[in-house]
Amino acid sequence: MLPDREKAFILLNEAYERNPGPWKNHSIVVAKCAYAISKQCEDMDEEKAYIIGLLHDIGRREGVTNLAHVIDGYRYLMAFGYDEAARICITHSFAIKDINTCIGNMDVSDIDLKEICDLIERYEYDDYDTLIQLCDSIALPEGPVKIEVRMNDVKQRYGCYPLSKWNKHIELKHYFEKKSGLDIDFLEI
Template sequence: MLPTREEAMELVRDGLRSNPGPWGKHSLTAAHCAEKIAAACGDMNPEKAYILGLLHDIGRKFGTRHLGHVSDGYTYMKKLGYDEVAKICLTHSFNSQTVDEYFGKFDVSEEELRLIQTELAKVEYDDYDRLIQLCDSLAGAEGVLDIVERMGDVKKRYGSYPKEKWDANIALLHYFEKKMQQNVYLVCEKDTFSPEEIEG
């Protein structure tokens, strides 16, 4: 089950009231990219893609956490009965379906880590999982970013960026460009799109 676009936006507004920050505009940009790419693919649902993009980081409602936002989002969406969103909350951070590739802080309890590992092992990735992984890498709070520049920026901030994840993100870019037969940055309106302020 999926929330409507309006319900999804209200969940983000509520999340920002609990934990204000740039994640709201990042989510709007990811949703915009997901909708545009899904529409250009022709065999995907743009509305579903938008909603999944909007809510992929909803776990941030519960505070500033790294790996923790994955389990928070998954558990929260499961509780509301939004299983498809819960899956995206889980899969958007793991291109190769394992926590081994995660290079942020492991700020989770043993129970939360077990939950992530167990549920991740069960899921079967589809094009929506891949799409939101790509859009997460393209989305900045200020708009659509160059994926290589964004990964370079992360590498500078963290001191490293796993080569497997870097290559996986580039592969996702090529995968969707081939599927659309178009340039991702043109489809996502990189030079013109800017997310609006989310009014509380």
């Protein structure tokens, strides 16, 4: 289940009021990128793509965190019954189903870590999971950029970007370019 676009924006704005930061504009850019790409894919719903893109980082409402934002967002959206958006809170950070590809601190309890690992393992990724993984890797708060620019931005801020994750994001870019017929490096939103 998903909220409609209006409700998703209400949730995003409330979250931003709790924890202002560039993550809100980043989320809007992810949503617009997801919409633009999915609109060119016959088997995808661009409205769903927009909404899950908008809410992928909603866990940031709880403050400045690293890994914690995925479980915080998941639990927050599950409380509303928005399971489709909640799963994206988890999957958007793990293009590779390996907790060791986490960028930043593992600022969660052992119980939360186990839950995140169990959820990653349980989910069979579909094109919506991978689309948001891609869009997250091209979206700066100011707009979409070439994937290498965004991944270098993350690497510079956090000190690392696992090569396996980097390569997976490049693979996703090529997959969605073929699927959509778009040049993702020059995506217009």
